[in-house]
Amino acid sequence: MKGQGKRSICVSLVALTFASALAACSSNSSSGTQNGTAGTAAGTTADASKEHRTLTVEVFDRGKPGQPDLNNNFWTKYINDNFGKQFNATVNFVSVPRAQEVDKLNVLMASGQAPDISFTYTQGVVYNYVQQGGLAELDSVLKQYGPTLTKYLGDDVLKYGKFNGKQFSIPGKRTVLAGSNTFIRKDWLDKLGLPVPTTPEQFYDTMVAFKEKNPGNVSGVIPYGFSLQPSNPGLNYIPEAFKPSSLTEEQFATLQPQSIWLTNWNMPGFDKAVQYMNKMYNAGLISPNFATDKDGKLLDADISNGKVGAFQTNWDGPYRTAPGTYANLAKNVPGAQLIPIDPWQNDAGKHPKNVYSPNGMYIIIPKTSKNVDLAIQYLNWMADPKVTLFLQNGQEGVDYNMVNDVPKQTGTTNSGDKMMTVANNLDYDILSNGIELGDQQKNTAAISAGYPGYEKDVENALKVGMVDSYTTYYYSLPNAADAKSNTELKNLSAQMLAKLIVAKPAEVDSLYKTLVQQYMSQGGQAVQDEYIKNYKAQNGK
Incomplete structure (x- = not known):
């Protein structure tokens, strides 16, 4: 089907050799002051007495004309001004070409250079890493540092990240399942x-x-x-x-x-x-x-x-x-x-x-990472509804206005430092594959609002597309x-x-x-x- 995401596993199985240590990935990250700060997510605490750490996170480079520096822009500054200061950390984003994401990730994993938080849409790639012993097992750290994250995803989504009965991946949540x-x-x-x-x-x-x-x-x-x-x-x-x-x-x-x-x-x-x-x-x-x-x-x-x-x-x-x-x-x-x-x-x-399965991308943490706990805390912070709302829409009154409890974009995120290179900013809001307002009815209204002139048609099409779905x-x-x-x-x-x-x-x-x-x-x-x-x-x- 034209434009449809692949659902079958179609990836060549590759043998990977993993280095014994994760090489340090460092780059400068500016952090100005942004509006829309979010408090500590439930169940996590920041320990300021711990030494400052750097968390590396993958980001897709989609090569969109006019896109800002992917490691220094409005969104990365918000993340560092909020999560970074709260957890005494700097978040550095490592760009990976979207069209070559599997090949690039294979190279990074094999050389021990993969970011603390990496991801792919291909289950077979993740399974290869599991078989090679290249991923951190997340069950205990998820239980300790991810209560908000666990509640947001639920068992129906989390199960897609389990291999051989153990949690080796945190799946993103797909909010629109219609095919x-x-x-x-x-x-x-x-x-x-x-x-x-x-x-x-x-x-x-x-x-x-x-x-x-x-x-x-x-x-x-x-x-x-x-x-x-x-x-x-x-x-x-x-x-x-x-x-x-x-x-x-x-x-x-x-x-x-x-x-x-x-x-x-x-x-x-x-x-x-x-x-x-x-x-x-x-x-x-x-x-x-x-x-x-x-x-x-x-x-x-x-x-x-x-x-x-x-x-x-x-x-x-x-x-x-x-x-x-x-x-x-x-x-x-x-x-x-x-x-x-x-x-x-x-x-x-x-x-x-x-229809689509409820999982989006597969988020993984290399076994060589020294920041497994911090990585889960980052995802747990991102699962906070206030954080999701900001990352997907920006600052209320500037980048969007609430109309009937649905954010209506003002157009400020189409260019410049605030440019979203993909809808709903899912390259930074990696937990939510689609609009997420915490309520399916609101999600539907927000999705429909994204098709000016066709709002009622889109709402009806989404309804028809989910009848007797499985x-x-x-x-x-x-x-x-x-x-x-x-x-x-x-x-x-x-x-x-x-x-x-x-x-x-x-x-x-x-x-x-x-x-x-x-x-x-x-x-x-x-x-x-x-x-x-x-x-x-x-x-x-």
């Missing part, structure tokens, strides 16, 4: 007097009506817009309608171990979803260039130009400023209206949606076979889907079996076998 939505041209439905489709059958019939009656009166009408992207091949949420609702936990865990929108050749019902897409293609209902539109730009253009009747994308895709499909559509086709719908009903009458089975053991062959299997899956979708309907069944046999022999079987092995090991079977 994707199906969108449809409501003005087309209204023009034809059609209801909103709520089942796969109704959706298909609606697409036929769009093709035959062409309510947009456009040349080259595309009822269902679709793009097959090799880096993330799949059928979006269509397979949810054909997957049996009666799967046991073990079947759910071992036959559907990855994101639903990726190819799950062994998942019961996936063949039916492929047949459904094949039927639509042969009826002329989907994008004719779906297999060559490898980056989705052709689909974006077709949507913007008013040719597409329905499509699937990120839950908030149309409302984003980039690529700005809804804004472009409204400009090109006055009166055009997009709404999220929920047509992928299963045999139990539900509309299941595989997360994939949690594995504490990464799948080494998947890490080894993930890229090759994704490329093969894209080729398989393209062949199956354009095949003659009478040939789909036999071709499906032949291609899946090929897929299994080229690494798919090893991946499934390891999921089964890991499931049994994790459950003591």
